[in-house]
Amino acid sequence: MPVIQCDIREGWSDEQKSALAEGITEVVAKTGNVAIHKIHVVIREARGLHYMFGGEHVPEYEQPEGT
Secondary structure, three states: OOEEEEEEEOOOOHHHHHHHHHHHHHHHHHHHOOOHHHOEEEEEEEOHHHOEEOOEEOOOOOOOOOO
16 A cells, blocks of 8 residues: 655645645556555645755745636
8 A cells, every 4th residue: 555745835725735646646556556545645734944955945835826
């Protein structure tokens, strides 16, 4: 049973998170030849302040224009 963990910044809509989980599930099912009901996706959210790359904090998530 695959458990996929995905860390994202706060700010994604419920619809975006749902689409992300569905897309990840589809890819894992197809790539790993795994039944969809056996795949678990866990999405964890955190502020940009909680992520640091190259010594710099990541900016807060901003919804792309037109979405």
